Amino acid sequence: AQSVTQLGSHVSVSEGALVLLRCNYSSSVPPYLFWYVQYPNQGLQLLLKYTSAATLVKGINGFEAEFKKSETSFHLTKPSAHMSDAAEYFCAVTGKNNNNDMRFGAGTRLTVKP
């Protein structure tokens, strides 16, 4: 079975600073990897996904993530944080041959300070 671990339940950055949210995965089969964002009292919205094409994936709102097989990582970055980026972020994984079993990390709450 696959799983993801998000390092850091809370991350705080200043507006304009680099955002780095960490995700490591464990999978016995080639994975699909995702980052979702959740704003307060809303559902999850897809930021970006990795499905074995390019290892550097660009998403919405200026976010991107790089799939590194050697490090089993899929960290999310944004060069310059905006106040509107404050939300909870979830990393998720499925196996290519069993993508009904999506496993989520515990989430990282991003705070952006003015």
Next chain:
Amino acid sequence: NAGVTQTPKFRILKIGQSMTLQCTQDMNHNYMYWYRQDPGMGLKLIYYSVGAGITDKGEVPNGYNVSRSTTEDFPLRLELAAPSQTSVYFCASRTGFAEQYFGPGTRLTVT
């Protein structure tokens, strides 16, 4: 398209009561899912369906039931509600591509 819709938005149940959480999608997706989200725990899969008439258990199915009589609807039934079922419930759907589309959630409290 409305996407994935869920009703109700909020509900308070007494221990032992039953209720059905409704989920409808208008994207003609075959695959549908129910998750629960507990604080600090991420989302856990309760049940899923790969098409009308086909359902299967996820990671945490105990205390829940589902049915899928149409492509659009995937209701989640709670029988004999317990405090441990206090959570936020999300429905999601997808096509053959990998990503899932989520509804806005139902916040359930069992007291």
